Amino acid sequence: MNTANGEKLRWGLIGCGWAAKDFVAPALTASSNGDLVSILDPDPEALKMFRTVAPAAEPFTEADAFFASGIDAVYVATPNHLHRPLVEAAARAGKHALCEKPMALSVEDAEAMVSACEDAGVVYATAFDQRFHARHRKLRELVEEGTLGTICSARLQYACWLPPDWSPDDYPREHDNWRVDPSRAGSGALFDLAPHGLDLLQYLLDDEVSEVRAMGQRRVFDYPVEDGAALLIRFSAGTLGVHQVAYNMPDALPRRTLEIQGTEGTAISLNTMGQTPGGTLTLVSAADGGRRTVEVEPEEDRSPFLLQIEAFAGSLLSGEPFPFPPERDLATMRVLVKALGQISVGTAPDASPAASSGRS
Ligand SMILES: NC(=O)c1ccc[n+]([C@@H]2O[C@H](COP(=O)([O-])OP(=O)(O)OC[C@H]3O[C@@H](n4cnc5c(N)ncnc54)[C@H](O)[C@@H]3O)[C@@H](O)[C@H]2O)c1
Structure with a gap:
């Protein structure tokens, strides 16, 4: 794929709470084939907490500006009911999405997320880090x-x-x-x-x-x-x-x-x-x-978060399919x-x- 900087995937992180602070941001920052470029959270206090966790990442409270910040892919780490609208927004903006579990609140929502990514030609995967332990x-x-x-x-x-x-x-x-x-x-x-x-x-x-x-x-x-x-x-x-x-x-x-x-x-x-x-x-x-x-x-x-993030970025950079297609995540959701x-x-x-x- 053509990434914004050619060799490394430029990541945006959506949702700056517990999972993001303790596990996702440290993995994105340590990743060998990606950079954490931008972070999005409507709560300025959450973004403030990330000054120490991800000091190089640009903070955003508005989604449009975040999606326009030169990122290739997003990691969605918000409460579950927001997975669908945020993955759909990422797809509309042409960004690949690695989204926390559970995929969504319903099978219908989960199917809509996968369809939105397919229609936009971007890759969707669910962040089941346990596979990478x-x-x-x-x-x-x-x-x-x-x-x-x-x-x-x-x-x-x-x-x-x-x-x-x-x-x-x-x-x-x-x-x-x-x-x-x-x-x-x-x-x-x-x-x-x-x-x-x-x-x-x-x-x-x-x-x-x-x-x-x-x-x-x-x-x-x-x-x-x-x-x-x-x-x-x-x-x-x-x-x-x-x-x-x-x-x-x-x-x-x-x-x-x-x-x-x-x-x-x-x-x-x-x-x-x-x-x-x-x-x-x-x-x-x-x-x-x-x-x-x-x-x-x-x-x-x-x-396991780091190994997963590197595997997802590696597949996007190489063009090889991510080994866990969304169909299996939909089956799990059912x-x-x-x-x-x-x-x-x-x-x-x-x-x-x-x-x-x-x-x-
Ligand atoms: N894989 C794991 O082991 C693991 C561990 C913990 C959490 N999770 C998953 O991660 C997700 C987040 O959980 P958490 O415990 O970190 O939640 P949290 O409440 O600690 O953090 C959620 C963050 O999302 C932000 N947010 C709310 N609306 C938003 C929006 N529209 N755009 C961007 N950000 C928004 C909140 O302000 C908050 O900072 C959940 O889906 C959860 O299931 C996975």
């Missing part, structure tokens, strides 16, 4: 090369503690907890966390969801979205999956666990879900129950919406938010 890539290789044998089941728990007034740790300004507002979030723990799990399981198994059954709960918090959900999943090849997401699990508990079990072994991945590199991957042999730690190369063990239609949440019987901490 070094240990998840390694785990996919183990599945692919048959080390685990025939895969029978997958279990994934991704949970955190999210009280009504939740704010990211050490956040320097007042934080608007839109996550508990269904009109902006879509739903609670299901829409926030399960997109990651659904996408990751499909990536690891190289398979697609053929059936889903879901239940929800409002167990601890009395906000109008579910604070937990459990999904029973059948994959096309016959593997069964259980995916649990929650806002009601104190962060000190074991809350990020992933197990893929096959006839030859089980892979256990701990603390790899989330925004950072690291965690552990252990292989248990079906032959004798022996355990070994699976190592990853130190240069691969980098921020599963998510189907699950949402199945969950029913009651009132909180036991509102006792005694513990507290962050969310990741």
Whole structure:
């Protein structure tokens, strides 16, 4: 592609909140094949916070001026209900878009985003950073090369503690907890966390969801979205999956666990879900129950956001297709919406938010 400066992709970042400050902007700034050129947020206080995070980026409060600032692609990191209008605006302005999960609040909105990008001849992708985590890539290789044998089941728990007034740790300004507002979030723990799990399981198994059954709960918090959900999943090849997401699990508990079990072994991945590199991957042999730690190369063990951003920019610069087409994200969105239609949440019987901490 022709980029504004030829060799590096010129990025614009839309939405200067928690994800942008802690994960996206540092990755865009560190990226080897891109520059963070412009940032957009209607809130001047949010932009002020970015003076230290991305000092070289030009701040904008108006979208038109931002889109005209010589950028090639945007990263959308706003609350969920704004993904559709902002991706459509980016497409109209001829900018490629990497957009945070969940894609949108509905399948219709998600389809409209993809169509807008197709019509404008720009690339759309959803920012599922978990696909780029070094240990998840390694785990996919183990599945692919048959080390685990025939895969029978997958279990994934991704949970955190999210009280009504939740704010990211050490956040320097007042934080608007839109996550508990269904009109902006879509739903609670299901829409926030399960997109990651659904996408990751499909990536690891190289398979697609053929059936889903879901239940929800409002167990601890009395906000109008579910604070937990459990999904029973059948994959096309016959593997069964259980995916649990929650806002009601104190962060000190074991809350990020992933197990893929096959006839030859089980892979256990701990603390790899989330925004950072690291965690552990252990292989248990079906032959004798022996355990070994699976190592990853130190240069691969980098921020999954950074690896994703470099992969997206790399594909645009080289003309090679991004390996995750939007059709698979639309399919995930359909599963998510189907699950949402199945969950029913009651009132909180036991509102006792005694513990507290962050969310990741
Ligand atoms: N991949 C991950 O692990 C991960 C982690 C956190 C958040 N996210 C996703 O990132 C997105 C943002 O979440 P967050 O926690 O950073 O939210 P946040 O509330 O911390 O930040 C959102 C920012 O968007 C800004 N904004 C509002 N309207 C805007 C507009 N029209 N144009 C530009 N900016 C606008 C707000 O002023 C705010 O600064 C969500 O979609 C969330 O699901 C993903």
